[in-house]
Amino acid sequence: MNEKIISYIKDEVTNEAIDHIDANEDLLGSGIIDSIGLIKLISFLEQEYQISIPPEDMTVENFMTPQSITEYILKLKDQ
Numbered sequence: 001m002n003e004k005i006i007s008y009i010k011d012e013v014t015n016e017a018i019d020h021i022d023a024n025e026d027l028l029g030s031g032i033i034d035s036i037g038l039i040k041l042i043s044f045l046e047q048e049y050q051i052s053i054p055p056e057d058m059t060v061e062n063f064m065t066p067q068s069i070t071e072y073i074l075k076l077k078d079q
Contacts, residue, residue: 002066005069
């Protein structure tokens with residue numbers, strides 16, 4: 001799941017070419033994802049994993065790193 005998320009971020013969200021994104025890379029703090037990119041990513045995640053992400057879950061903690069995104073999605077799918 002991490003690789004699919006990282007691939008989407010590299011191909012569709014970033015404004016500049018990025019060779020490598022680590023699973024624990026701070027996506028928001030490093031500027032890899034901005035607010036518009038975050039909305040695109042959330043839309044992708046909802047479609048790809050057939051989930052609904054409520055506004056109250058759109059927090060820095062859930063979307064800081066590819067790993068935190070993966071953990072959040074797995075938690076949602078378990079509910």
